[in-house]
Structures are given as structure tokens and as C-alpha cells.
Amino acid sequence: MTGAILARADGPPTAWPARTEGRDAARGAGRPAARGPRVVHTIGSLADEAAGPTYSVPAMGLAQVRQGASVRIMSLDADPPPRGDGLRCEGFRADFAGLPVLGRLQASAALRRALGAGGIDVVHTHQLWTFLNLYGGWLGPGGPRHVIAPRGMLHPAALSFSRGRKRLFDALLQRRVLERAHLLHATSVAELEDIRAYGLANPVAVVPNGIDVPAARPRAEAGDPTRRTVLSLGRIHPKKGLDRLVAAWGRVEADHPDWDLLIVGPDSCGHAGELAALARRLGLSRVRVSGPLFGEARTRLYGAASLFVLPTLGENFAMTVAESLAAGTPVVSTKGAPWQGLREHRCGWWIDHGVEPLAATMRAAMALPAAELCAMGERGRAWMAASFSWDAFAADMMRVYRWLLKGGERPAVVDVPSGATRR
Numbered sequence: 269m270t271g272a273i274l275a276r277a278d279g280p281p282t283a284w285p286a287r288t289e290g291r292d293a294a295r296g297a298g299r300p301a302a303r304g305p306r307v308v309h310t311i312g313s314l315a316d317e318a319a320g321p322t323y324s325v326p327a328m329g330l331a332q333v334r335q336g337a338s339v340r341i342m343s344l345d346a347d348p349p350p351r352g353d354g355l356r357c358e359g360f361r362a363d364f365a366g367l368p369v370l371g372r373l374q375a376s377a378a379l380r381r382a383l384g385a386g387g388i389d390v391v392h393t394h395q396l397w398t399f400l401n402l403y404g405g406w407l408g409p410g411g412p413r414h415v416i417a418p419r420g421m422l423h424p425a426a427l428s429f430s431r432g433r434k435r436l437f438d439a440l441l442q443r444r445v446l447e448r449a450h451l452l453h454a455t456s457v458a459e460l461e462d463i464r465a466y467g468l469a470n471p472v473a474v475v476p477n478g479i480d481v482p483a484a485r486p487r488a489e490a491g492d493p494t495r496r497t498v499l500s501l502g503r504i505h506p507k508k509g510l511d512r513l514v515a516a517w518g519r520v521e522a523d524h525p526d527w528d529l530l531i532v533g534p535d536s537c538g539h540a541g542e543l544a545a546l547a548r549r550l551g552l553s554r555v556r557v558s559g560p561l562f563g564e565a566r567t568r569l570y571g572a573a574s575l576f577v578l579p580t581l582g583e584n585f586a587m588t589v590a591e592s593l594a595a596g597t598p599v600v601s602t603k604g605a606p607w608q609g610l611r612e613h614r615c616g617w618w619i620d621h622g623v624e625p626l627a628a629t630m631r632a633a634m635a636l637p638a639a640e641l642c643a644m645g646e647r648g649r650a651w652m653a654a655s656f657s658w659d660a661f662a663a664d665m666m667r668v669y670r671w672l673l674k675g676g677e678r679p680a681v682v683d684v685p686s687g688a689t690r691r
Contacts, residue, residue: 289418304336305389305669308412310400312374314343314357319503320587321394321419324477330355331478331662337669341381344400358382374398376452380406388412390669392453396421396446397437405445413672415447415473417453420584422462423605425507446470450672451682453665456606459584460683472666472683478658479590481649482567494525496638498630499573499597501566502588504543505536506555509579509602509621514543516627517580518550532561532569570595574641575633579626580604590656593648598641600629615648 291576329339330353341348341357344365348357357511360379380403382544383391391404392415404414414482420426427434446452452472460472500513510531517529529552531543540557547555561569570576576592578601586605593599599616601607610616617633619625634639678684 290586304332304338304666305673306338306387307332307340307390307392307669308383308388309339309341310379310383310391310404311341311343312395312398313345313572314341314348315345320585321479323653326351326355326357326396326588327478327480327658327667328662331658332666334659335662335666337666344376344379345373347478354415365516366451372398374400376400378457379403379513383407384411389673390415392417395419396442397434399441402441402445405448413450414445414448415451415453415669415672416449417455417464418459418584419455420459420582423459423582424462424465425580425582429507431436437509451668455585458606462584464685467572469685471678473665473679473681474663474683475664475668475681476656477585477587477590478661479652479656480658481594481653482571484649489576492632494526496524496574496634497572497594498529498575498577498634499532499569500530500577500579501532501561501569501592502578503542504531504533504538506539507581509581510539510543510603511546512621512623512626513577513579514546514550514552514555515623516630517547518556519623521552521554522633523631527574527634528556530569530573531555531557532559534560555612558601567591567595573597574638575600577626577630578602578605579621581621590652593645594647594652596642596645598633598644598648599660600626600633602626609651612650613647615644615651 309325309329311321312676314322316322316325324565326341329341333339334353339355341355343357343359344362345359346361348359350356351357358374360382362371362376363375364373379400383403384407390413393401393404394417395401396418446468449470452463452468452470454463454472455476456476456496457474460474463472500510502508504510544557576597576599578586578589578599580586580602581604583605586601586607589599589601589605589607593615599607600611601609601616602621603618604621608618610618617629619629666681668682671679671682
């Protein structure tokens with residue numbers, strides 16, 4: 269791999285590649301280019317507010333519009349959620365909607381026809397394991413450039429779920445499309461490493477997600493001052509390591525009677541019930557598992573928490589970590605997510621997997637004075653505001669698009685293995 273992306277200091281590394289041009293681009297945001305690329309992002313749905321791409325894909329699209337691109341988002345929503353920002357979102361019929369197995373494949377002849385109608389320079393698809401992510405690669409050599417963002421789906425932990433189905437789909441359909449893609453889009457250096465470990469030699473652009481930093485509110489206004497909360501928010505799925513969180517909580521609950529554990533998110537595979545049953549078996553009295561929150565209610569919950577914990581087995585980015593830091597709440601994350609910068613910026617802990625490391629870290633964090641945790645959260649908030657600008661990251665991706673379309677000097681955020689040739 270090239271050193272332009274992967275060179276790291278001996279001290280605490282960050283998860284992101286160095287950008288030499290992004291800050292200048294951010295200062296120039298809003299000045300449209302004379303002619304920008306025509307970009308289509310494809311995504312299964314914009315209606316699932318619990319999914320990270322539902323937020324990040326439109327946010328990147330809007331930032332690319334500010335950089336001068338013409339952007340459309342195509343999804344399988346019959347009626348895409350209305351937007352007040354002018355971003356063009358188009359919904360298409362899913363061919364097998366409602367069928368238990370075929371429905372998950374996200375096939376849509378109508379969307380495929382729309383991609384083949386012309387007038388598109390770049391098709392940027394998000395996630396894997398569906399027909400929706402194949403269509404850009406089926407347009408032929410004279411079609412648009414095809415960019416695939418795996419969105420964490422090549423992490424070993426993600427590959428371990430539904431392993432047989434994924435292997436079959438990959439062998440029959442997906443592998444060829446992946447290998448022929450003009451570019452893969454990773455949101456962290458860790459995801460780049462997952463892509464290479466999967467055996468893919470395509471150029472890879474490492475361009476993280478950005479974050480919108482909400483207005484600050486005093487902590488006293490955010491929640492009950494007599495209680496303190498450990499929050500874990502996101503999809504309730506075995507991949508997230510939440511059973512380990514409940515087990516670790518069992519080791520600290522008795523010593524911290526003014527603290528509660530709150531697990532919030534949409535249930536996957538009945539895992540929410542499994543976590544509640546585990547808490548009962550362990551005799552835990554201050555664990556609550558509840559459904560998802562969205563919008564302002566979600567932002568308030570981040571701000572009301574004293575500590576955010578992500579015990580995940582594997583993530584490409586972990587948007588919930590960025591959202592928590594943006595709300596001013598410090599974070600404990602396992603090394604399954606690429607957030608080693610928590611240490612460097614003194615706004616959290618980046619720890620090994622397992623119940624014992626998690627329990628030990630929670631015990632130490634919960635023993636800190638509230639003022640010290642608040643100071644850590646404010647440092648995290650400042651980090652998000654300074655370094656996670658959507659406009660800067662969108663400018664990086666725009667340079668990548670132009671390189672794919674017109675050639676020239678390879679952008680610094682693009683990794684090409686030694687001996688590989690540009691497609």
C-alpha cells in the first residue's frame with residue numbers, strides 16, 4: 269500500500285488519512301466549479317433513520333452540491349422522505365418487496381433502467397450484498413465510473429453473520445462487480461485494511477464521514493441531574509457486542525447506585541429481548557433496553573448521557589461515536605471501531621475487546637467527577653467541529669471523481685497497491 273495514506277506516527281495514531289488540500293477546499297466551500305460531475309448515489313432506503321448511511325449519504329450529497337456537482341440519490345423508497353434542502357431524491361419500485369428472502373436482495377428493474385438512461389458520470393453505491401449494489405457495475409465499459417462504498421460490510425465481524433448466504437452471493441454475482449469497480453470508498457484506514465484483506469486490489473479512496481455539530485446546551489438542561497447514564501445507541505444486533513456491555517455492567521452496577529445503563533435502538537434478530545433476558549439472569553436492576561429515537565430526541569439523549577459506550581465487534585466508521593462527541597459526551601469504544609483518536613484528543617477510551625477490559629474502563633470512567641467527564645466531552649466536541657467538516661471531505665471525494673473521469677495526478681486520499689494500474 270502506498271505511504272501517502274498509511275504513514276502513521278509512532279505515537280497515538282488517528283483513524284484518518286492526512287489531507288493536504290481539504291482545509292483549503294473547506295474555506296472555498298460554496299464556490300461552485302464551472303462544470304461539476306453528474307453523480308448518482310444509490311442506497312436501499314432513506315426512510316430508515318436508525319441507519320448511518322441514511323444520514324451520511326444525503327449529507328455528503330449536499331456537500332458535493334456545494335462543491336459544484338449535480339447530485340441525485342436513488343433509493344427503493346416508494347415515496348422518499350421529503351427534504352427541505354433541495355437535494356434531489358428519487359424513489360423506485362422494489363421488485364420483490366414483502367417477500368421474505370427475495371425482498372432482501374433489493375432488486376429493482378426500474379432503478380436499473382434509470383441508471384442506464386445516460387447523463388451520469390459517476391454511480392456511487394453504498395453497502396453490499398444486494399442487487400442494488402451490482403447495477404452500477406453492469407452498465408458496461410462505456411458507462412459511468414462505478415464507485416462502491418462497502419460501509420463496513422467487509423469487516424470480519426460483519427462477514428461472520430449469514431456467512432453462507434454471503435459467500436454464495438459473492439461467488440455468483442458480487443465478486444466480479446467488486447473487482448471491476450473503478451474505485452472503492454472506505455471511511456477509515458481500518459476499512460481500507462479490511463478491503464485489502466478481502467483480496468481486492470482496486471484503488472481505494474479513504475474519505476471519512478463528516479458530522480454536523482449541534483448547538484451546545486448546558487448539561488443541567490439535558491437530563492436529570494440526580495441520575496447519570498451510560499448510553500449505548502444504535503442497531504441492537506449481536507455484531508454490536510451489547511451482550512458484553514450488559515455483562516460488564518453486571519460487574520460495576522452495585523458500586524455506582526446513581527448510574528443507569530440505557531441501550532437504545534431498533535431491534536435486529538430479536539436481540540433486544542435477549543439482552544433484557546440476560547440482564548434479568550444477572551439480577552441487574554438498572555438496565556433499560558428501548559426502541560430507537562430520531563431527530564432532536566436523539567440529539568437530546570446524546571447530550572443527557574454522561575458516558576457513551578460502543579462495544580462493537582467491528583465498524584467501518586461508527587457514526588454514533590461522532591454524534592456522541594459532537595453532543596459533548598465522552599466515549600468508550602472497542603478497537604472494533606476506528607476511533608483511536610479518542611486517546612489523542614483526550615475525549616474517551618479506545619479499548620480491547622472483552623468483558624473485563626470493558627468493565628475496568630467503565631469502572632474508571634464512572635469514578636471520575638462529573639466535571640472531568642464534561643471536560644472530556646467538550647474536547648471531543650471541539651475535535652468534531654475542527655476536523656470533521658462535510659465540505660472538506662466532500663471536496664476530497666470530488667477530487668477523486670475528477671481523477672476517475674479525467675486522469676491526472678492521483679489524489680492523496682487514494683491508495684493503489686504496488687504494481688496495480690489505474691482502471
